[in-house]
Amino acid sequence: MSAVWKRLATTAVLLPLVVWLVLGGPPWLFHALVIALSGAAVWELGRMLERTGGASAGWLGVALGVLVTGSFAIDGAPVAALALAVVVTMTAPLASRRALATDVTVTRLFGVAYVSWLLGHGILLRELPGGGELVLFLAGVTWVGESSAYAVGSMIGRHKLAPVVSPGKTVEGGIAQVLASVLGSLLLGFWLVPGWSARRVVAAGVLLGVVGQIGDLAESVVKRSVGAKDTGGLIPGHGGVLDRLDGLLFNTPAFFYFVTFQGAVP
Structure with missing residues (x-):
């Protein structure tokens, strides 16, 4: 089966489950999904770095990542959880027999900050009034933008957007994504956030189109630095969990604060 058909088959299976989970599933199950994705992404990040001579975050890194993401389900807990993760990460090398544990410490801190903290905002978004619709709006717009960037860039892309970081990304694809x-x-807004003005809906689209690309390029910096094409192979046809979350990692907190600062809760 080709990569394209694998991607389509995986999407056909997962999409209805995700829509149900976001809109109709119990909140705790959505929280569990986000926490599991966080743990898997931190693990993938560590394994990717380990393959090129770096250090894996290890099970402690995964546990701290899960702790930080899960803390977003408890009012007032995220900052305390992040502080605890930093303290544990910085003191864990004291019990290590390795001559130099700095690489492990950096990997764990990076995984917690880059993956777990950012992804935890998805739980906050889901907890807002109309949060299910907001999460679906976020995921849908991000997916449409990324898919369009890939399609247009593959067909007519001529000008490199960031050749050093990601040679495959083009200016044409970037414009198409926005x-x-x-x-x-606009299309999803009429269904999911009907109370929003057209100006607010367009502003959200521009925000997600631009910030999503920055998130994608940020992940490309990491993969490029270690010579990896994908972060893993857990999702058939899609690569690793982190590959699917790259745009969402930056888009999720950006969209959450866009909604809350503007008082744009449906």
């Missing part, structure tokens, strides 16, 4: 994100935002 335009498609705005279009997707």
Whole structure:
């Protein structure tokens, strides 16, 4: 089966489950999904770095990542959980027999900050009034934008967007991502956030289209530095968990604060 068909088959199976989980499933189950994705992504990040001579975050790194992401389900807990993760990470080498444990410490801190802290905002978003609709809007617009960037960049992309970081990404694809994100935002907005004005919906689309690309490029920096094409192979046709979350890692907190600062809760 080709990579394209694997991707389509995986999407066909997972999409209805995700839509149900976001809109109709119990909150605790959504929290569990986000926490599991966080743990898997931290593990993938550590394994990717380990393959090139770096250090894996190990089970302690995964546990701290899960702790930080899960803390977003408890009012007032995220900052305390992050502080605890930093303290544990910095003191854990004292019990290590390795001559130099700095690489492990850096990997754990990076995984917690880059993956777990950012992803935890998805739990906050889901807890808002109309949170299920907001999460689906976020995921849908991000997916439409990324898919359009890939398609347009593959077909007519000529000008490199960031050749050193990600040679495959093009200016044409980047423009398509922003335009498609705005279009997707308008289409989904009428269904999921009908109370929003057209200006707010367009602003959300531009935000997600631009910030999503920055998130994608940020992950490309990491993969490029270690010579990896994908972060893993857990999702058939899609690569690793982190590959699917790259745009969402930056888009999720950006969209959460966009909604809350503007008082745009549906």
